[in-house]
Amino acid sequence: MISDAEVGILTLTPQGRAAAVARVSRIVDLDAFLSARALLLSEKSYRDLVEGLPATLRRVTETLSQRSHGNYSADPYASQYPQWKAKTAARQRAAEEYVKTFDDLFDRWKAADKRAASTISTWRGYLARFTKFLEHDDPHRVDRVDALRWKDALVAEGLKKISTTYLAALNTLYRFGLSNSETTGITRNPFDGVKAPQKVMAGTKRLPFSRTEVALKLNAARKEKLAHLRWIPWLQAQTGSRVAEIAQLWATMVITDDAGNHCLNITTAPDGGSLKNEGSERIVPLHPDLIADGFLEFVKTRGKGPLFYGGSKGKAAVQLRDDQKHPSKGVSNRVGTWVRGLGITDPRKGPTHSFRHWFKSELPRRSGCDSRVVDVIQGHSPESDAAGYRHVETSEMLKAISKLDLKGMADSVPMGD
Structure with missing residues (x-):
């Protein structure tokens, strides 16, 4: 008693x-x-x-x-x-009708908005790991102590970025459930405030490509017959884009602006290829060196379809499951494998993503443009609300991009390389 x-x-x-x-x-x-x-x-x-x-x-x-x-x-x-x-x-x-399992909760969250296939696939993996750890599949039975114990177990495994991956996914699902508690039955978020502070260790930060490595890639790409290897490295070098944004381009996304400049309309692909966020959508002018090398002629051969997937006829992706990755993902992976084959094997240099790090410093260094121009070309959000009010014309972007001597870099590689 x-x-x-x-x-x-x-x-x-x-x-x-x-x-x-x-x-x-x-x-x-x-x-x-x-x-x-x-x-x-x-x-x-x-x-x-x-x-x-x-x-x-x-x-x-x-x-x-x-x-x-x-x-x-x-x-x-x-x-x-x-x-x-x-x-x-x-x-x-x-x-x-309350959610009974984590799959129920996940499906409700997924149906509430369009989610990227990569997110769906990755988060399902996180849920599978968590339910295995819990030894049950009932989201209502999870207490804060369960979230803390899982966090400690992930840290003990030596995993990185736990707060922004595993914990962020569960936190998002529970926040969704809590905000829709009348239909989900979720009354509390056990992951609220649960974090795994992890210091970035020296020697692990992502590095940019060197100018020599970029020159090597551009030179090697010129010799390739496959379209994705021939053009994607050059398009990345002149835009600093994420490789997925380039890999999902369609011929209809190569446009001419009001001033007559040939541009890339970097947006969602007609067959479901997505962008990282709203700020990723942008129009970027083509570098004169790509036009001189015949990129526009190549685009014409693809009709109106995808540039780098879909076979010789550039067919659109078939109807994809919500957790099925877009075919441009495979193209991106193949480009990355090709880069590693060139001898650029430093694990701190992403085979495609380090282009973005290189571009961020190289463009202002060569052209003298300010950081806002670089951000707009790369699809980075402005550093402040005030900066977001400044709109950059394609002519201003073209002036800056043209200062990158891509042809000269490619030509600088010794003949034997």
């Missing part, structure tokens, strides 16, 4: 509240009790219920003890508790 003294401690101190939760959980499966009655409590109401239960249980025990000794007089505490009223049929049906 829980004494009056214990009840006083339990309702006044944080230590007592923690003890209350521990004691109550051994007597009552509170989550199952609430679920069976289709009850959905706010975090405060849930906490108040836990804190109040020890005193209530003591009173129940006292009354039952009196009954066992033949005292059947009126329960002095009964008037303090209102009579239970079951939910209406409509609310009962809503409760029956």
